[in-house]
Amino acid sequence: MRTVAVTGGIGAGKSTVCALLSRRGVPVYDSDSAAKRLYVEDDSILDAIEEAFGRSVRTVDRKPDFKKIASIVFSSQEKLKALESIVHPAVMRDFRHWKASRETFFDSIDAGDTFFGTEPFCVLESAIILDKPEILSSVDNVVLVDAPLQTRLQRACARDGSDPADVLRRMAAQRLDLSKVDAVIRNDGSPEELDIEVPRVFRALRSR
Numbered sequence: 001m002r003t004v005a006v007t008g009g010i011g012a013g014k015s016t017v018c019a020l021l022s023r024r025g026v027p028v029y030d031s032d033s034a035a036k037r038l039y040v041e042d043d044s045i046l047d048a049i050e051e052a053f054g055r056s057v058r059t060v061d062r063k064p065d066f067k068k069i070a071s072i073v074f075s076s077q078e079k080l081k082a083l084e085s086i087v088h089p090a091v092m093r094d095f096r097h098w099k100a101s102r103e104t105f106f107d108s109i110d111a112g113d114t115f116f117g118t119e120p121f122c123v124l125e126s127a128i129i130l131d132k133p134e135i136l137s138s139v140d141n142v143v144l145v146d147a148p149l150q151t152r153l154q155r156a157c158a159r160d161g162s163d164p165a166d167v168l169r170r171m172a173a174q175r176l177d178l179s180k181v182d183a184v185i186r187n188d189g190s191p192e193e194l195d196i197e198v199p200r201v202f203r204a205l206r207s208r
Contacts, residue, residue, distance in 0.1 A: 001099065001102065001103045001106060001119075001120055001121060001122055002119065002121040002122075002140045002141070003099065003121065003122055003123075003124055003138065003139045003140050003141075004121055004122070004123050004124070004139065004140065004141045004142070004143055004202075004205070005123070005124045005125075005126055005129050005135075005136070005139040005141070005142045005143065006018055006021075006028075006123050006124070006125050006126075006143050006145060007125075007126055007127060007128075007129050007130060007142060007143070007144055007145070007176075008127070008144055008145035008146060008187075009146070009152060009171060009174050009176060010152060010156050010167065010170055010171050010174065011147070011151070011152030011153060011154075011155040011156035011159070011167070011171075012144075012145045012146050012147050012152055012187060013145050013147060013155070013187040013194075014125060014127070014145040015030075015125065016145075016187065016194070017143075017145050017185055017187065017194070017198055018030070018123060018125045020194065020195065020198055021123055021198065021202075024115075025115075026115060026121065026122065026123055027098075027099075027102045027122040027123065028122070028123045028125055029095050029098055029099070029122065029123065029124050029125065030125045031091055031095070031124060031125060031126045031135075032125070032126075032127065034091055034094055034095070034098075035087055035090075035091050036066075038087075038090050038091060038094060039064040039066075039087075040063065040064060042090060044090075045086060045087060045090055046058060046064055048086045049069065049083065049086055052082050052083075052086065053072050053079070053082075055072070056068075057069050057072070069083070084132075088132065088134060088135065089134075092134070092135065092138060095124060095138070096138075099122055102120075102122055106120040115202075115206075116199050116202040116203040116206055117202075117203065117206035119206070121206075124138070124139055129142065130142070130175070130176055130177045130180050130181070131175060131177070136180065141182040141183070141205055142180055142181050142182050142183075143181070143182065143183045143184070143185060143201065143202075143205065144176065144178070144181040144183070144184045144185070145184075145185045145187050146184055146185070146186060146187065147186070147187045147188045148188055149171070151188055152171070153167055153168065153171075156171075182205060183201050183202075183204065183205045184201070185197055185198060185201050
């Protein structure tokens with residue numbers, strides 16, 4: 001089964017596109033949600049983080065303290081990379097298990113138009129994949145969801161209630177290497193237009 005990554009900058013609408021694909025029957029793996037789940041389900045992740053940083057990262061009831069973890073890696077690229085070296089492999093192992101279960105299911109069905117072609121595929125939703133070779137190597141294609149800066153800014157502020165200046169700083173910190181992108185979905189119109197654009201892009205991608 002082919003894996004297509006869907007990524008995009010802040011406010012571009014990658015989650016909206018992934019939700020649309022999911023409604024069409026395409027399996028979507030949200031790597032960000034998976035990471036948060038694994039923090040809770042897999043004690044070995046917190047054990048490794050505590051060993052790496054020499055301090056507890058759990059709340060009093062032994063759950064992951066995400067604020068404490070964030071404070072450790074804040075403004076330290078070295079510590080952030082150390083954290084990612086623990087969490088990212090765990091997420092990719094989980095993704096491979098998830099994908100295998102979907103492959104077994106889809107072996108028994110006809111893909112039809114649901115998958116915009118004759119072969120089922122799954123989607124890996126990831127905001128950071130273009131900057132992470134170890135994740136990028138696990139996918140066959142990358143689709144970027146994009147929209148004008150002002151549109152993205154308005155969406156992000158409305159969604160998070162964030163200050164525009166803070167959102168702009170976060171946007172400036174994102175680096176999107178377009179040389180690694182196979183197709184672009186423009187998400188600057190109505191939901192109806194997006195419903196047309198997504199199948200169009202994926203059909204073109206599947207025909208390659």
